[in-house]
Amino acid sequence: MADASVNDPNHPDIRARWGGFAWTAENRERAAAIIARYPPGRQQSAVMPLLDLAQRQVAEETASGGWLPMPVIEYVARELGMPPMRAYEVATFYTMFNLQPVGRYLVQVCGTTPCMLQGSDDVFAACKAKGLKKGEITHGGLFTLAEVECIGACANAPVVQVNDDNYEDLDFDRTLAILNALERGESPAPGSSTGRQTSCPEGGPTTLRTMAVENHDYRGEWA
Amino acid sequence: MPKLTVDGIEVEVPNGSTVLQACEAAGKEIPRFCYHERLAIAGNCRMCLVEAKPGPPKPQASCALPAADGQEIRTDTLTVKKAREGVMEFLLINHPLDCPICDQGGQCDLQDLAVGYGRGMSRFEENKRAVNEKYMGPLIATAMTRCIQCTRCVRFAEEVAGVEELGTVFRGENMQITAYLDAALTSELSGNVADLCPVGALNHKPYHFESRPWELRRAPAIDVFDAVGTNIHLSSRARQIVRAIPRINDDVNEEWAADKTRYAIDGLYRNRLDRPWVRREGKLQPVDWAEALAVVAERMRAANASVAAVAGALLDAETMAAAKSLLRSVGSDLYEHRQAGHATPTDGLAALRFNSGIAGIEEADAILLVGTNPRWEAPLVNTRLRKAVKTGSTVFAIGERVDLTYPVTWLGEDLSLLGRLPAEVAERFRGASKPAVILGEGATLVEGTLGDALDFANTFNLVREGWNGFNVLSTTASAQGALMLGFAVPGGLAELAARRPEVLFLLGADELELQPFAGAFTVYVGHHGDRGARVADVILPSASYAEKPGTYVNLEGRVQISERAVFPPGDAREDWSIFRALSDLLGTPLPFDTHDQLRARMYAEVPALARINAVAPAPWSVPVAPTGASGRATLPVQDFYLTDPISRASPTMRRCSAEILHGQTMAEAAE
Ligand code: SF4
Ligand code: FES
Ligand code: FES
Numbered sequence: 076m077a078d079a080s081v082n083d084p085n086h087p088d089i090r091a092r093w094g095g096f097a098w099t100a101e102n103r104e105r106a107a108a109i110i111a112r113y114p115p116g117r118q119q120s121a122v123m124p125l126l127d128l129a130q131r132q133v134a135e136e137t138a139s140g141g142w143l144p145m146p147v148i149e150y151v152a153r154e155l156g157m158p159p160m161r162a163y164e165v166a167t168f169y170t171m172f173n174l175q176p177v178g179r180y181l182v183q184v185c186g187t188t189p190c191m192l193q194g195s196d197d198v199f200a201a202c203k204a205k206g207l208k209k210g211e212i213t214h215g216g217l218f219t220l221a222e223v224e225c226i227g228a229c230a231n232a233p234v235v236q237v238n239d240d241n242y243e244d245l246d247f248d249r250t251l252a253i254l255n256a257l258e259r260g261e262s263p264a265p266g267s268s269t270g271r272q273t274s275c276p277e278g279g280p281t282t283l284r285t286m287a288v289e290n291h292d293y294r295g296e297w298a
Numbered sequence: 299m300p301k302l303t304v305d306g307i308e309v310e311v312p313n314g315s316t317v318l319q320a321c322e323a324a325g326k327e328i329p330r331f332c333y334h335e336r337l338a339i340a341g342n343c344r345m346c347l348v349e350a351k352p353g354p355p356k357p358q359a360s361c362a363l364p365a366a367d368g369q370e371i372r373t374d375t376l377t378v379k380k381a382r383e384g385v386m387e388f389l390l391i392n393h394p395l396d397c398p399i400c401d402q403g404g405q406c407d408l409q410d411l412a413v414g415y416g417r418g419m420s421r422f423e424e425n426k427r428a429v430n431e432k433y434m435g436p437l438i439a440t441a442m443t444r445c446i447q448c449t450r451c452v453r454f455a456e457e458v459a460g461v462e463e464l465g466t467v468f469r470g471e472n473m474q475i476t477a478y479l480d481a482a483l484t485s486e487l488s489g490n491v492a493d494l495c496p497v498g499a500l501n502h503k504p505y506h507f508e509s510r511p512w513e514l515r516r517a518p519a520i521d522v523f524d525a526v527g528t529n530i531h532l533s534s535r536a537r538q539i540v541r542a543i544p545r546i547n548d549d550v551n552e553e554w555a556a557d558k559t560r561y562a563i564d565g566l567y568r569n570r571l572d573r574p575w576v577r578r579e580g581k582l583q584p585v586d587w588a589e590a591l592a593v594v595a596e597r598m599r600a601a602n603a604s605v606a607a608v609a610g611a612l613l614d615a616e617t618m619a620a621a622k623s624l625l626r627s628v629g630s631d632l633y634e635h636r637q638a639g640h641a642t643p644t645d646g647l648a649a650l651r652f653n654s655g656i657a658g659i660e661e662a663d664a665i666l667l668v669g670t671n672p673r674w675e676a677p678l679v680n681t682r683l684r685k686a687v688k689t690g691s692t693v694f695a696i697g698e699r700v701d702l703t704y705p706v707t708w709l710g711e712d713l714s715l716l717g718r719l720p721a722e723v724a725e726r727f728r729g730a731s732k733p734a735v736i737l738g739e740g741a742t743l744v745e746g747t748l749g750d751a752l753d754f755a756n757t758f759n760l761v762r763e764g765w766n767g768f769n770v771l772s773t774t775a776s777a778q779g780a781l782m783l784g785f786a787v788p789g790g791l792a793e794l795a796a797r798r799p800e801v802l803f804l805l806g807a808d809e810l811e812l813q814p815f816a817g818a819f820t821v822y823v824g825h826h827g828d829r830g831a832r833v834a835d836v837i838l839p840s841a842s843y844a845e846k847p848g849t850y851v852n853l854e855g856r857v858q859i860s861e862r863a864v865f866p867p868g869d870a871r872e873d874w875s876i877f878r879a880l881s882d883l884l885g886t887p888l889p890f891d892t893h894d895q896l897r898a899r900m901y902a903e904v905p906a907l908a909r910i911n912a913v914a915p916a917p918w919s920v921p922v923a924p925t926g927a928s929g930r931a932t933l934p935v936q937d938f939y940l941t942d943p944i945s946r947a948s949p950t951m952r953r954c955s956a957e958i959l960h961g962q963t964m965a966e967a968a969e
Contacts, residue, residue, distance in 0.1 A: 158462035160478040167467040
């Protein structure tokens with residue numbers, strides 16, 4: 076669990092680096108558009124999208140992974156006219172907000188039951204073999220490994236989320252291949268790594284097979 | 299009005315009630331941790347489970363379930379008992395069970411309910427979670443591993459205190475309560491979170507490891523640090539006050555107490571005057587009572603009627619009544635209580651008090667503050683104003699800009715604004731159904747403000763059928779009592795000084811400008827070696843509010859009685875008995891030998907003081923007061939934590955002042 080002290084806004088370095096954080100011209104417009112989605116007086120509802128926007132801006136500014144230094148959280152709170160504590164609560168609640176610096180690629184390996192049954196241990200092994208370490212930035216700022224709970228793509232277990240993309244149906248080798256590709260600066264295609272279409276059954280349909288060929292009326296066959 | 303049955307008992311509850319309230323109406327006790335009747339409903343502890351029909355076939359949280367017509371509630375079934383036991387078992391999984399070293403032991407909701415719903419031993423074999431200690435300032439001691447995440451403290455800070463500095467961070471098992479950046483809470487009501495905490499996670503730091511609740515003797519008392527008249531219990535152990543906690547009184551303090559009320563009590567044992575002193579050759583020398591009284595009597599005899607008395611901020615009505623009798627017996631009428639030098643007319647009581655009432659001000663829909671910072675002058679009036687704002691009232695203010703925890707439209711600092719309000723503000727007051735003005739003592743000190751405010755009241759019809767919106771915010775516990783007793787001269791302190799009294803009694807009066815009284819023989823009757831005692835020629839040690847029974851009249855005119863919690867230290871005596879003894883030496887014994895007799899005489903003189911807990915009637919009459927104020931008002935309270943001899947002597951209050959108001963960081967002593 077992140078400890079707030081690592082991200083102490085009163086730490087002179089953090090203040091110095093992030094105290095002056097402000098939207099880029101582009102993001103200022105985006106932020107305004109996001110805030111406009113909510114009725115007047117309810118702009119605080121925009122706190123999640125704005126924290127996300129801020130995290131992305133931090134990623135760009137640092138040319139690495141996005142995270143939320145405390146002064147940035149405070150900036151978002153100020154933008155929305157809410158006490159910093161309330162924005163901080165939100166930032167700590169959702170695991171997608173990083174409270175500490177992460178690598179350019181945040182490799183989030185799902186370790187929840189379906190993924191575990193389908194071999195997430197191998198995925199972890201591949202990460203380990205590649206030299207990734209949980210919660211640490213490795214490979215010169217490139218990777219941070221994290222174990223996460225279900226990311227809602229269990230049908231393609233085991234799954235890894237790297238920044239905004241999911242890599243699915245992984246095993247040891249394919250995980251390694253993806254990490255290597257990322258390291259080379261390529262952008263491997265997201266989705267299933269076995270080539271199956273989205274989450275369709277492997278090896279073709281197992282139910283409603285007739286349907287796969289032509290439009291079949293099953294109604295007569297219902298008991 | 300839904301009608302429902304609880305365990306077969308039929309009850310009818312007001313619309314909007316919860317099932318928990320309905321159960322209470324039926325006389326059923328519902329265990330709870332997160333629910334608190336003065337806070338928003340959270341529904342997160344699950345201890346209040348009941349069975350409800352119609353509804354899903356599982357127990358439901360009664361605190362968050364609206365009561366509905368025809369509901370059948372069961373609180374006594376096996377399912378309910380089992381369900382609550384389950385909740386309790388989960389709560390105890392991570393609770394450290396360190397009751398023997400916990401301040402809350404003996405007054406802990408978790409401990410109490412575990413008797414009813416806990417099992418004898420734990421089935422949990424994993425590691426318990428532990429949470430880092432948090433820092434919340436000089437008043438709150440934390441032991442966050444004990445926290446059960448009820449969020450009462452967070453809700454209090456946000457809803458009542460209005461400082462959103464507490465929050466729940468992280469989630470699930472890692473969830474914890476913390477103050478933003480571990481900074482001291484900047485609230486003058488922070489102590490209430492320790493009372494609200496159902497477990498021992500938040501404790502009173504000054505009371506940390508002091509005593510167990512069952513070792514304490516409690517006396518019902520009235521707080522004297524402001525004019526609210528907060529109802530408190532003063533708890534003592536071994537003849538020493540160890541804590542002050544609020545008593546519930548919905549008309550006055552609800553369930554809260556300000557931090558000064560709670561924590562200035564350590565000032566009672568510092569810098570105390572516990573023996574008489576007489577100044578000889580420029581130096582104060584300890585003497586015995588007989589000698590001290592003889593010196594004073596001699597001076598008084600020489601002075602004839604040229605004797606004056608100034609009452610301090612913390613005085614009870616009896617002390618002032620006795621002092622007044624003494625002065626009258628020598629033919630003097632030079633007594634005054636307005637140490638700041640007010641010379642406003644005192645003939646119309648209503649023009650000098652908080653007529654809307656503490657609870658009543660919640661109903662005001664347009665409020666004008668003039669030269670006041672209610673957050674410091676009367677924190678528990680400020681919480682009422684906050685409630686008013688929440689229900690749609692608008693607050694305007696003339697005066698120094700301060701953070702009142704709710705939105706305020708600041709009109710400017712110059713008091714002349716009172717007579718020329720901007721058109722839209724005037725419009726708002728014209729359209730209000732319960733308009734109110736609140737005058738600070740700093741404002742009434744400026745000549746003309748009272749008159750202008752009375753004009754304002756007249757223009758906008760502030761006093762109407764069933765509503766009086768004219769309010770003066772007294773800051774001292776003695777003020778309203780003194781006014782009722784007539785302990786004032788028309789010209790105020792200036793008049794007193796102009797009459798050049800030869801003997802000046804300072805009755806716990808430490809805030810006045812003494813320069814104009816130079817040359818007077820000064821007798822300090824009080825309990826702390828503060829400003830007044832320092833310049834006195836004779837010091838007669840007396841009892842503090844905790845050490846004598848007393849009558850106090852709060853800012854709305856409510857007469858309340860405080861009991862003695864402990865005896866005065868050393869040779870100090872109750873104030874009235876000092877005056878009684880002096881009168882003997884003067885050969886004109888005062889007509890009372892006991893406190894009861896004094897009270898009876900006081901009641902005979904001012905019958906309204908005999909109506910305990912009632913607001914003394916003050917029919918609306920508009921006194922003649924000059925108008926045309928201009929300039930700025932100085933706020934009467936410049937440092938919330940250090941306002942009087944007791945709080946100035948209190949190490950806790952000094953630390954609060956340094957840390958919370960002046961931003962000093964304090965090294966935490968290792969515990
Ligand atoms: S600290 Fe106490 S009041 Fe606050 S959430 Fe924890 S148990 Fe509740
Ligand atoms: S369990 Fe891994 S995505 Fe759901
Ligand atoms: S009291 Fe009902 S859930 Fe806590």
